[in-house]
Amino acid sequence: MAIIVDKTTRVLVQGITGRFGEFITRNMLEVGTNVVAGVTPGRGGQAVWGIPVYNTVREAIEEQGPIDASVVLVPGPDAKKAVLEAFDQGIKTLLMEVERVPLHDALEVIAHAKKAGARLIGPGSAGLVSPGKASLGVFGSPEELARVAFIPGRVGVISRSGGQTSTLSWNVCRAGLGISTAINLGSEPVLGTTFAELLCLFQADDETDGVAYFGEIGTVQEEEAAEVIKEGKYTKPLVAYVAGRALPSGLRFSHASAIIEGGRGTAESKVRALKEAGVYVADRPEDIGPTLAQILKRD
Amino acid sequence: MDLYEHQAKAIFQQYGIPIPRGLVVRDESSLQAAFDAIGQESFGVLKAQVLTGGRGKAGGIKVVDSLPQALELLPNILGMRIKEFPVDSLLVEERLHIKNEYFMGLTIDPEASLPVLLLSPRGGMDIEEVAKDYPSALGKYVIHPSRGLPSFAVMDLARGLGFPHRLWGALIDIAGKLYKAFCQEEATLAELNPLAETTGDSLIAVDSRLSVDDNALFRHPELNELKKGFKEMSLKDKGLDYIDLRTGEVGLLCVGAGMTMLTMDLVAQAGAKARCFLDVSHGISAEGLSTALELLASEPGIKCVLVNMFGGLSRMDEIATFMLQAIEAMGGRFPKPILIRLQGTNAEIGRRMMMEAGYVVSTELEELMDNFKELLKGTK
Numbered sequence: 001m002a003i004i005v006d007k008t009t010r011v012l013v014q015g016i017t018g019r020f021g022e023f024i025t026r027n028m029l030e031v032g033t034n035v036v037a038g039v040t041p042g043r044g045g046q047a048v049w050g051i052p053v054y055n056t057v058r059e060a061i062e063e064q065g066p067i068d069a070s071v072v073l074v075p076g077p078d079a080k081k082a083v084l085e086a087f088d089q090g091i092k093t094l095l096m097e098v099e100r101v102p103l104h105d106a107l108e109v110i111a112h113a114k115k116a117g118a119r120l121i122g123p124g125s126a127g128l129v130s131p132g133k134a135s136l137g138v139f140g141s142p143e144e145l146a147r148v149a150f151i152p153g154r155v156g157v158i159s160r161s162g163g164q165t166s167t168l169s170w171n172v173c174r175a176g177l178g179i180s181t182a183i184n185l186g187s188e189p190v191l192g193t194t195f196a197e198l199l200c201l202f203q204a205d206d207e208t209d210g211v212a213y214f215g216e217i218g219t220v221q222e223e224e225a226a227e228v229i230k231e232g233k234y235t236k237p238l239v240a241y242v243a244g245r246a247l248p249s250g251l252r253f254s255h256a257s258a259i260i261e262g263g264r265g266t267a268e269s270k271v272r273a274l275k276e277a278g279v280y281v282a283d284r285p286e287d288i289g290p291t292l293a294q295i296l297k298r299d
Numbered sequence: 300m301d302l303y304e305h306q307a308k309a310i311f312q313q314y315g316i317p318i319p320r321g322l323v324v325r326d327e328s329s330l331q332a333a334f335d336a337i338g339q340e341s342f343g344v345l346k347a348q349v350l351t352g353g354r355g356k357a358g359g360i361k362v363v364d365s366l367p368q369a370l371e372l373l374p375n376i377l378g379m380r381i382k383e384f385p386v387d388s389l390l391v392e393e394r395l396h397i398k399n400e401y402f403m404g405l406t407i408d409p410e411a412s413l414p415v416l417l418l419s420p421r422g423g424m425d426i427e428e429v430a431k432d433y434p435s436a437l438g439k440y441v442i443h444p445s446r447g448l449p450s451f452a453v454m455d456l457a458r459g460l461g462f463p464h465r466l467w468g469a470l471i472d473i474a475g476k477l478y479k480a481f482c483q484e485e486a487t488l489a490e491l492n493p494l495a496e497t498t499g500d501s502l503i504a505v506d507s508r509l510s511v512d513d514n515a516l517f518r519h520p521e522l523n524e525l526k527k528g529f530k531e532m533s534l535k536d537k538g539l540d541y542i543d544l545r546t547g548e549v550g551l552l553c554v555g556a557g558m559t560m561l562t563m564d565l566v567a568q569a570g571a572k573a574r575c576f577l578d579v580s581h582g583i584s585a586e587g588l589s590t591a592l593e594l595l596a597s598e599p600g601i602k603c604v605l606v607n608m609f610g611g612l613s614r615m616d617e618i619a620t621f622m623l624q625a626i627e628a629m630g631g632r633f634p635k636p637i638l639i640r641l642q643g644t645n646a647e648i649g650r651r652m653m654m655e656a657g658y659v660v661s662t663e664l665e666e667l668m669d670n671f672k673e674l675l676k677g678t679k
Contacts, residue, residue: 076517077517077518099581100513100514100581101514102485102512102514102515102518103407103485103487103512103514103515104482104485104512104515105515106412107407107412107413107414107444108444110412111412111413111443111444111445159557160557161555161556161557161558161560162555162557163554163555163557163558163580163609163610164555164557164558164561167609187556189407189409189487190407190409190412191412214557216556216557216560217560219409220409220410224410243557243560243561243564244560244563244564245564245567246560246563246564246566246567246572246573247544247560247563247576255352255402255404255426255427255490255492256404256405256406256417256488256489256490258427259404259417259426259427259430259437260406260407260408260409260415260417260439261409262430262431263431285561286665
């Protein structure tokens with residue numbers, strides 16, 4: 001099976017009503033995702049694209065049976081409550097699509113996920129797709145885009161940027177390869193699932209031969225991943241690009257965050273760490289797909 | 300949102316953290332008031348208020364003995380720029396007799412996704428070098444919010460770092476207050492540096508920094524008031540993520556942080572420099588785009604503009620309509636060279652609209668950058 005979701009994964013959408021909820025749900029159904037229920041408090045009894053809507057997560061489970069994964073689209077201060085509700089009801093995989101989540105709320109949901117032994121993707125993740133199987137969030141649809149950017153195949157795609165997830169997948173497909181799973185890590189400074197953890201999942205996935213990565217300056221995602229690779233926990237080919245090389249590093253305001261990052265966080269640090277771990281770091285993102293294709297052909 | 304030193308201190312004072320007596324000064328008349336408030340004996344230190352580091356080394360801090368001396372120095376400091384940041388206010392504080400300078404800070408540990416307390420007996424200007432060169436002089440404690448910051452943790456840190464026993468009580472007290480401020484104000488950073496020891500074994504926050512979470516301001520009306528003073532924040536309210544880089548000549552208007560960074564990289568590869576980071580992904584509206592275009596048109600440092608739009612959810616014909624409306628309101632013609640790329644949903648319609656209005660439009664990113672290189676050749 002693919003990492004994280006498959007055809008059999010039973011998916012809930014929290015915040016299913018409204019323009020955004022309907023849009024995301026339709027995308028997921030088009031991919032073939034097994035969406036079994038939606039939740040919007042006060043809208044129980046309605047339906048979205050034929051999917052029954054319930055007032056609470058518990059009610060959805062009582063009526064529809066166990067839920068494996070939930071996509072949380074609930075905006076603003078209620079996002080945290082929706083995530084905690086899903087964890088409380090035993091849901092083990094959760095994608096938090098919402099952006100601009102307050103940092104202290106993000107810390108709380110991440111701590112809660114760890115305690116519950118659940119996987120949290122995001123906050124601020126636009127989604128993930130295992131083409132031909134299932135998706136959580138926006139990717140894999142509409143069909144015109146999927147035909148060129150989300151062709152089923154054996155490459156994992158990871159992107160810090162939501163927009164670049166599709167672009168990188170398209171770049172990989174144009175190089176004659178296909179996608180096992182494409183995933184957007186999320187836009188927030190702290191994340192439930194890191195680049196390093198995803199590499200470990202792709203290592204264990206016998207349907208993935210290599211990974212393409214679009215990184216950015218800030219945080220320590222790339223440096224952590226480099227450590228995981230050096231430890232031998234990820235051994236498949238990886239081709240990466242780190243955006244933001246042109247941003248001056250003197251923008252820093254505080255000492256404390258500089259100390260805690262210890263020089264990590266800059267483009268130079270990330271490129272150096274990844275190269276030292278044996279990762280191929282491309283000078284231009286459009287070189288990622290062709291380079292990975294060459295490496296995979298050689299191997 | 301990074302707060303000015305005087306704003307941070309006012310907040311820390313509410314939590315009981317000791318800070319020097321002082322007043323904000325913007326002109327000569329308020330300097331007299333500061334002199335009176337502080338008192339002649341301990342007058343005074345003039346500190347330029349800027350949101351960047353390295354202020355002391357740049358000459359933004361001056362010790363003065365008298366009001367006439369302060370009056371003489373005032374225009375120099377008020378007119379200066381520190382790392383391209385103009386100085387328009389000073390904090391005038393009492394002069395302290397400092398025996399030792401320490402460092403205390405709270406931020407987020409990105410690996411643990413938890414708050415972390417940092418403490419060092421070697422505070423002051425070169426704390427980052429200390430952390431790098433003498434890691435043993437910096438103590439860290441990762442805080443589990445369900446347990447809070449226990450006093451034994453601070454004591455263990457202080458003991459391990461060789462702080463004299465007489466200061467342990469004050470360190471525990473201040474760390475507790477700083478953590479409380481960090482949580483209640485939903486800070487991303489709270490820092491006291493130097494946290495100084497003066498005569499009489501007491502500690503006082505001689506300089507301090509506070510950054511609060513932009514995304515949590517809706518829960519903090521007092522902090523929300525402060526943001527009026529920051530251009531970046533009022534733009535954020537319109538959905539625009541903007542950073543003024545203060546050097547460079549190319550204005551950017553892009554969708555998504557990744558796309559914006561990538562465009563900056565490509566501008567640099569072409570031999571030019573971006574002047575700003577401007578991501579409009581939350582501001583695809585008539586108001587958002589007109590604010591963005593007006594900003595790019597009016598900023599004198601920006602000589603030309605690159606618009607790089609790629610999107611699935613946002614419609615490119617809508618974006619073109621908003622942009623043309625905004626340009627119409629600005630007098631019918633964008634006043635600087637502008638190159639536009641539109642790709643994604645309804646991009647063909649959007650491109651035709653912009654082309655018919657007489658603008659250079661591309662489909663692919665490479666095409667945009669080729670046009671940009673041509674433009675650079677023409678201007679050089």
